[in-house]
Amino acid sequence: MTSTSQREAIKGAKVLMVGAGGIGCELLKTLALSGFQDIHIIDMDTIEVSNLNRQFLFRQSHVGQSKAKVAREAVLKFRPSINITASHANVKDPQFNVEFFKQFNVVLNGLDNLDARRHVNRLCLAAEVPLVESGTTGFLGQVTVHIKGRTECYECQTKPTPKTYPVCTITSTPSKFVHCIVWAKDLLFAKLFGDKNQGNDLNVRSSSNGSEGNNSSDASKDVFEQSPHESPDQYARKIYDHVFGHNIEAALSNEETWKNRRRPRPIYVRDVLPEGERNEGVKYEDGVGSIPSAMGLLGLKNPQEIWSLSENTRVFLEVVRLFLEKRDKEVGNLTFDKDDQLAVEFVTASANIRASSFGIPLHSLFEAKGIAGNIVHAVATTNAIISGLIVIEAIKVLLRDSNNYRMTYCLEHPNRKMLLMPVEPFEANPSCYVCSETPLLLEVNTATTKLRDVIDKIVKSKLGMNLPLVMQGLSLIYEEGDDLDADMVATYAINLDKVLNEFPTPVTNGTTLSVEDFQQELTCNINIKHRDEFDEEKEPDGMVLTGWSGPTTKSEKSSSSSNGDSSSAAGAKRKLEEVSEGNGKNKGIAQEVEVNDEDDDVSVLDGFPETNKKKRVQ
Structure with a gap:
């Protein structure tokens, strides 16, 4: 009781x-x-x-x-x-x-x-x-x-x-299906449908590779830019041929890489789909309702079945076409979401095609969604x-x-x-x-690192602050908030692009930065320690923060x-x-x-x- x-x-x-x-x-x-x-x-x-x-x-x-x-x-x-x-x-x-x-x-x-x-x-x-x-x-x-x-x-x-994986493994020498999923989700999907200005890890510059949809006038352009003369189907095939064909051929040119590894095989659309299917898109009727899935349009009903290479190819082409034709207003701002059926289909098909190229066993959409999400x-x-x-x-x-x-x-x-x-x-x-007042230690190259990197990679990403304010002694060098006037916003924008040791009072070895988030009522101090070099694989941020949980x-x-x-x-x-x-x-x-x-x-x-x-x- x-x-x-x-x-x-x-x-x-x-x-x-x-x-x-x-x-x-x-x-x-x-x-x-x-x-x-x-x-x-x-x-x-x-x-x-x-x-x-x-x-x-x-x-x-x-x-x-x-x-x-x-x-x-x-x-x-x-x-x-x-x-x-x-x-x-x-x-x-x-x-x-x-x-x-x-x-x-x-x-x-x-x-x-x-x-x-x-x-x-x-x-x-x-x-x-x-x-x-x-x-x-x-x-x-x-x-x-x-x-x-x-x-x-x-x-x-x-x-x-x-768990994270080295970029070189993801982009060049995948050996596990999860490597293919990461490549498809974090690199290919992000580059195709996300921020076009993000860092380029996909060798996406055009070259004379015989890809469908390319011509010599596009040779200096980003492959991921759709040309005015390209239909969505042509564009999808161009992307396919570039990332699964040309990029693999380019990688094979480095013989040293493959001395002790299984060599991948380039895959082009023409090698997978019969000639008669190469320019035929799936037809569907426009109407009210949800955007169709590539699986549904192609008659692939069981998400636990493993698709063949040709089925994965059809799904890839169809998903790209659906995004461009039915969700064009979202393209450029998308991030992968496991509840977005088209996004999951794209990642599954892309990962499987890449896995096929590198001799890695294929997985079903059900399995791929579990890994990606x-x-x-x-x-x-x-x-x-x-x-x-x-x-x-x-x-x-x-x-x-x-x-x-x-x-x-x-x-x-x-x-x-x-x-x-x-x-x-x-x-x-x-x-x-x-919950204590113990200061943090940040090892950073103060001669090359910008304040923007510290804010984005440390203060927001690692320390979880939403609206940070950064003080150097009695000087306010950065602040975020809705109540800032235009002059202050402009000043802080300039400060973001300054290298740490270029401030009027340089941020260098021995400097202490005080960081606050008024919304969370949280304040902590960060002691700066200058360090010249960082391991790109083990310390990809170019900074090391210690003393945090x-x-x-x-x-x-x-x-x-x-x-x-x-x-x-x-x-x-x-x-x-x-x-x-x-x-x-x-x-x-x-x-x-x-x-x-x-x-x-x-x-x-x-x-x-x-x-x-x-x-x-x-």
Whole structure:
């Protein structure tokens, strides 16, 4: 039975729930059935067909609607007396600031990405509101409690990051299918349909290679620029012949590369499709409704079947044509999305054609989507277990029952018949730049690196700041925000392109930069250490940041990243000491499984090194 104090704490609590997906649906239902009366939900996503097998508050008729709002309506049908406020919005939007967070007694996370988790963690620290964090991946999951001044914050320990691969391997000598996926997704798709001005890693300058759709007048142009005289079909064939034919022939000219490797074979459209099919596109009728998929138009119905080289070729040509004819307004601004059927078809076909060239086994669209989207399929039961554990910890937080806070891992114990392993929370990491004042160290070549690189690669990417302000001593050298006047914006734009040691007061060895994000109410100091040279493969940013608890990877790193092969297992973050059972508490060994998503788009993670054992919070 629930005690009177528990009932009163639950009834009087104001709860913020961030995320209304796999965990969020279960969590909202459990909160409502547990007696919570005042719940606020934030979620920016809309419902998709793929959500329906585990997000049980949603139905087919809800597809395309706001997750937060539909979840609210569904729960109010069986708990009409409670107050649920739903916001279809991004938790990083400015209205959800520190003052907004201060109105809640506890924040419950069911998020699907590291960036948003870090943002919520910082707002909770600034607002001094307890945070209950969670995540699942397949049959694994965890619930952790983070309270300022009593436990570690979410960022006190290293987080998993997708595995990366050297650019030279991706672009020149792939040996695994995942290499082909990374090439197709991060290079070819991005170059064709994304920002045309991005760095060129595809040898995309035209040459006299006999590709269809080329003529001598185009010899100095970027192959990825569609000429006025080219139809979408001609353009698609030109791209195909260049990247799968001419580029491979060019690579073969370097004999040294292939001394100890299997030589790839160039592939041209004329070699794959019969002559009669070379200029025949699939016909479809224009009309109201969704844009057709290449698979549907070509009669390829089973996503788990492996397409032949000719089928992959037809899909490639058809997808390019569909993008140019039906989604032309999006071309130039697209990024890969695993829920974009055409994008998945393009990456699958492109990766398979490249794999065929390099003698790598082909994969089905189902498999390719899993690798490209880092999918570990969600298990509804795990979501339900984790949601129940979140509510249990939330009640303890409301009762301020700190002696019984637990971080619980849904993970099979290696030696005992245990699936749920609760352990006491850890103390804050004294070197955490988020919840302590420990400065960071940035090794950088101050004579060649621009401020823009530091802002983009360090302050925003690694430190997760949204609207940074950078001070050098008493001088403000950079700031972002909507309230800046035109003169200030112009000055900061000029500063971005300055090399660090070219500022009036040079940023050089021994300089300390103070970086703030007013939205997150986070400030940290970065000590600068000049360094002349960096390893391009191991240190692709040309900078090394130490003293932070950001993502860690294994030794393979590059500027072209992937989220790894879908067969990789989620790794252990750290091991806790085994506690004897003589003290009457069932603790045992636990390994933290850091999970990035609560949905079926979970990042596949590599293992983590052990960290030093830390004193538990009593």
